[in-house]
Amino acid sequence: MKARFWGVRGSIASPGPKTVRYGGNTTCIEIETDAGDVIIIDAGTGIFPLAQSLLRRLPVKCSVFITHTHWDHIQGLPFFIPFFIPKNEISIYGAFDPVASQPIKDILNRQMEYCYFPVREGELKAEITYTNLRERETIEAGSARVTSILMNHPVLDFGYLVECDGKRLFFTGDNEPLYNIYSPDDDYYEEYETLIEMKNKLFIDFVRGVDVLIADSAYTSEEYPAKKGWGHGTFDSCIKLAEEAGVKSLYLTHHEPTRGDDALDVIYSGLQEKYAGPLEFRIASEGLEIEV
Amino acid sequence: MKISQQDIVHLVEKMPAFPKTVHRVIELTSDMNCNPKDLVELIEHDPVMVMNILRLVNSAYFGLAQPITSVNHAVVYIGLNTVKNVALSTATIGVLPKRNEAGFDMEAFLLHSLSTATIARMMAKRMKVPSKDLFDYFLAGLMHDFGKIVFANFMPHEFKIALKIAKENSIHLYEAENEIFDINHAQVGSLLGEKWQLPQSLVDSLKCHHSHKEGKSQIIDVVSAADQITKELKFGYSGENLLEALPAIITKQFGKDINAIVTDLGDVNTEIDNARIFISS
Ligand SMILES: [Zn+2]
Ligand SMILES: [Zn+2]
DSSP: EEEEEEEBBOOOOOSSSTTTTTTTOOOOEEEEEETTTTEOOOSSHHHHHHHHHHHGSSSOOEEEEOOOOHHHHHHHHHHHHHGGGGTOOEEEEEOTTTTBOOOHHHHHGGGTTTTTSSGGGGGOOOEEEEEEEEEEOOOEETTTTEEEEOSSSSOOOOOEEEEEEEEEEEEOOOOOOOOOSSSSSSSTTHHHHHHHHHHHHHHHHHTTTOOOOEEEEEBBBTTTTGGGTTOOBBBBHHHHHHHHTTOSSEEEEOOOOOOOHHHHHHHHHHHHHHHSSOEEEEOOTTTOOEEE | OOOOOOHHHHHHTOOOOOOHHHHHHHHHTTTTTEEEEEHHHHHTHHHHHHHHHHHTSSTTHHHHHSSSHHHHHHHHHOOOHHHEEEHHHHHHTTOSSOOOOOOOOOOHHHHHHHHHHHHHHHHHHHTTTOOHHHHHHEEEEEEEEHHHHHHHHSSHHHHHHHHHHHHTTTTHHHHHHHHHHSSSSHHHHHHHHHTTTOOOHHHHHHHHHHOOOOTOHHHHHHHHHHHHHHHTTTSSSHHHHHHOOOOHHHHHHHHSSSHHHHHHOOHHHHHHHHHTTSSSS
């Protein structure tokens, strides 16, 4: 299978002279299996140029997996042109919202309400289905199998494991490594530590040995303390995860909107010096295509 | 008056939490940087908040492989902000009135629940239960009488009669409830626990704290004993006026005399005072 990055920014789209090389669109990843099945993970603004490319392959039959419903991961969805064309079949998957008790369909459709968008969901011409995913539920998307796992973010967030053609790819969605909310002298410290270990172990087992890991590395380790609890990882935490899970190659994504191309280059060379081990890693850029 | 199981489940989904927790949750969550420890501590001292969080995380929407057994567990699993927002949406339902038409004092009830929880945890600690499991005892103690909140809040007139019958005829409150509702608070609690797939140890102590087979479950034995001690020491009031015999495992460990047990546990009063800050006024 192939994976293509259509959006690698976090938070907000950030076009401009400083983001020309890595790209300014927000999260969207396309996976194309050898049989030609199309799986899209997240619908940030990067889904718009992806949609243009799909128009050459009508009718479109694809599966869209939403990691979570923060703006930068769903904002492009109303502009997903295949929605407007009859005979296209689009299956959308994501988590149920436990706070408002709303299915994924309702959360996404609110973006297309009168105040926000000129066309209502009900007017779309394609055949669209919505599925609320449970954790660890596996969906057969054409020749691929996609399985969800809960990550750590300020809203329910699924990481997705895509398995196809004998290869495995995992995308974290937005994710902050778990940390103990207690200090060592608190009563609950140990209990919490045990809970974290348990969840981490389940997670590492889940992603162990994947061919490609795509991970949220919004911050540098220096920036992180001021952003603790915001739900994102660091370059270092992603590399640590990749090493622990024995993955073959790592792609770092969800770049800060204020981080220009040159700054990303500087970070990358710093990382290359720091991590000379066997792990292959790269900073993801818009337009990058990888053969898994 | 017979109430259907479906009605009960439906009612409790919209049950407000205790006033102090509601106010504090609103206060805490208005600060973007609120301390997660404070939020967890607050939630786990309110039976309604706990019920709501555990109900959600153990629901089919998540379909988690193992049950989530504590608020901290929920935070690790679904994230702090989701737990925070669930607490906030519970808070927006309103507050459990301090006084209801059943004449059942909710503050005294909450003190009874918190005291049972606190004493159960102290006893478990004394019995060398590993520290990671101590909270299960606290939780089982906190929740054991949950069914009474349902009666007091949603069927106050009938519950008033049950309270009166229990007192006048010197029978257990659950016996009076059986007469009036054809179901008692232990059954209501366990019905909810089962419906919402709460952890088995919690369901068991909701269900069996008045009808346990001794020695079958240490948590139930400890909660049942803590319940008696709380009543004897008059920490709060749960509408029950009769004491039950202490389970054998407890008397074997601590002796038969409640006062001796209390002495053995150490400073119960200070521990209970720490819990009082979660109750209004
Ligand atoms: Zn994001
Ligand atoms: Zn996000």
